Amino acid sequence: MKLLLNVLKRIHKPAVYSSQPRCRSSSARSGLLPLRNEALIVGSNPELVQRLGTQVEVRTGFITEEEEGAFMQELELGLKKKRYEVDHWDDAIHGYRETERVMWGERCEEVLSRVRSVFPEGSPLLGPVHILDLDKTGYIKPHIDSVKFCGSTIAGLSLLSDSIMRLVKEDDAKEWLDLLLPRFSLYILRDQARYNFTHQILKDEESVFNGQRVPRLRRISAICRNLPG
Numbered sequence: 481m482k483l484l485l486n487v488l489k490r491i492h493k494p495a496v497y498s499s500q501p502r503c504r505s506s507s508a509r510s511g512l513l514p515l516r517n518e519a520l521i522v523g524s525n526p527e528l529v530q531r532l533g534t535q536v537e538v539r540t541g542f543i544t545e546e547e548e549g550a551f552m553q554e555l556e557l558g559l560k561k562k563r564y565e566v567d568h569w570d571d572a573i574h575g576y577r578e579t580e581r582v583m584w585g586e587r588c589e590e591v592l593s594r595v596r597s598v599f600p601e602g603s604p605l606l607g608p609v610h611i612l613d614l615d616k617t618g619y620i621k622p623h624i625d626s627v628k629f630c631g632s633t634i635a636g637l638s639l640l641s642d643s644i645m646r647l648v649k650e651d652d653a654k655e656w657l658d659l660l661l662p663r664f665s666l667y668i669l670r671d672q673a674r675y676n677f678t679h680q681i682l683k684d685e686e687s688v689f690n691g692q693r694v695p696r697l698r699r700i701s702a703i704c705r706n707l708p709g
C-alpha cells in the first residue's frame with residue numbers, strides 16, 4: 481500500500497504554463513463541437529475542438545445515482561478519517577483528500593469494468609483506482625500527469641458535483657478546451673490531450689462554462705489510468 485501511494489504521489493507533474501485563457505466567451509461559442517460531446521466541450525477555436533474531439537470525451541450518465549451511492553458507501557468512511565489538505569506536495573491540488581483502492585465490491589467493480597473497457601485493448605492498467613475528494617473550496621491547478629507512471633489514457637468518473645475541466649496547450653496557452661463534467665459522467669483524455677495539454681479542475685468561483693455558471697460542490701473523482709507503454 482505504501483508503495484502504491486508513493487507511485488500515486490508521482491502522478492502529478494507541475495505545469496510549465498499555468499496562464500489562464502482570456503477572452504473566452506465569444507470564441508467559445510463558435511468552438512462548440514456538434515458531435516457526441518455536444519454542449520460539453522468548448523474551445524479557443526473550432527478547429528481545435530474538432531482535432532481534439534477524438535481524444536477528449538465526456539460521457540454523461542455513465543453511472544446511475546445508485547451506483548454513485550455504492551461508491552460513496554465504499555469510500556466515505558475511509559475518506560472521513562482523513563482531513564482535507566490545503567496543499568498537495570507538488571502544489572497541484574488544493575483542498576483535497578485522496579486514497580486509492582484495489583479491491584471493490586460487486587456494484588463498483590461492475591462500473592469499473594465499464595470504465596476499463598474504454599482503454600486501448602491489451603494495455604495494462606495501473607492496479608489501484610485513484611480517488612480524489614475535493615472539498616467545495618478545493619481545486620486542481622494545471623498539470624500534466626507524470627509520463628513516467630501513467631500511459632496514454634486517463635478516465636475519470638465524477639461523483640457528487642458537476643465541474644469544469646480546462647485543458648490548455650502546454651506550449652501555447654491560447655489553445656484551450658473547457659469540458660463540462662456533469663455529476664455521473666465519465667471523462668476520457670487520450671494521447672495529445674493527455675500529453676500536450678495541462679488539465680485542471682476549476683475552483684467554484686471560476687466555475688463558468690461557456691458563459692454559464694456551474695456551481696462546484698464537494699466532488700469526488702475515481703480515476704483509472706493505464707501504464708506507460
Ligand SMILES: O=C(O)CCC(=O)C(=O)O
Pocket residue numbers: 491492610612620625636679681701703
Ligand atoms: O479529479 C479529476 O478528475 C482529475 C484529477 C487529476 O487530474 C489527477 O489526479 O491527476
Ligand SMILES: [Fe+2]
Pocket residue numbers: 623624625679
Ligand atoms: Fe491529473
Ligand SMILES: [Mn+2]
Pocket residue numbers: 488489491492568578
Ligand atoms: Mn495526487
